[in-house]
Amino acid sequence: MSRLDSFIRRMQAQRDCLNWAAGQVRGMAGPILEIGLGNGRTYDHLRELLPGRDIHVFEREVRAHPDCVPPAHHLFLGDVREQLPRATRMLGRSAVLIHSDLGTGDHAANMEMGTWLGPALDQLLAPGGYVVANQPLDVARWIRLPEPDGVPKDRYFLYRAA
Numbered sequence: 001m002s003r004l005d006s007f008i009r010r011m012q013a014q015r016d017c018l019n020w021a022a023g024q025v026r027g028m029a030g031p032i033l034e035i036g037l038g039n040g041r042t043y044d045h046l047r048e049l050l051p052g053r054d055i056h057v058f059e060r061e062v063r064a065h066p067d068c069v070p071p072a073h074h075l076f077l078g079d080v081r082e083q084l085p086r087a088t089r090m091l092g093r094s095a096v097l098i099h100s101d102l103g104t105g106d107h108a109a110n111m112e113m114g115t116w117l118g119p120a121l122d123q124l125l126a127p128g129g130y131v132v133a134n135q136p137l138d139v140a141r142w143i144r145l146p147e148p149d150g151v152p153k154d155r156y157f158l159y160r161a162a
């Protein structure tokens with residue numbers, strides 16, 4: 001498979017998982033967290049899927065498309081290692097959906113990040129809340145969910161908190 005094909009399939013899996021998870025949380029009260037704004041594609045998609053909801057965004061340096069920059073009061077600007085604990089103090093375990101899209105093509109670095117990222121996100125996740133992630137995250141309280149129809153296994157990762 002070419003790198004282009006692989007990229008397209010990853011984006012399709014990401015979109016399909018976000019669409020599915022948004023359907024699960026539409027009736028649940030609580031904020032949404034977008035971890036990694038990037039150029040704002042998935043933030044924009046979440047805004048469209050869940051209009052009117054509070055979406056808190058984490059990013060160390062905003063370089064998004066100008067239309068996709070969150071309002072300052074919904075932006076946790078800086079390294080997530082510092083901003084996630086800050087958000088926990090402000091929001092507690094209230095998020096009903098967390099989309100985590102950090103990391104790079106460096107598999108070993110991503111795996112190392114997963115060891116602290118999962119537990120840090122867990123402090124923000126409401127009971128019964130959902131996590132959609134671009135990498136595996138191992139948290140005892142979370143149950144791994146099967147991919148939605150049409151999404152290949154292990155391309156994107158879905159969890160629900162007990």
Ligand code: SAM
Pocket residue numbers: 035036037038039040041042043058059060061078079080081101102103
């Ligand atoms: N979801 C985005 C989209 O659809 O456009 C793409 C996100 S991009 C893959 C990952 C983003 O995470 C980058 O913008 C990067 O700056 C940010 N990031 C990576 N590590 C971070 C960290 N430790 N703290 C804060 N932001 C980080």
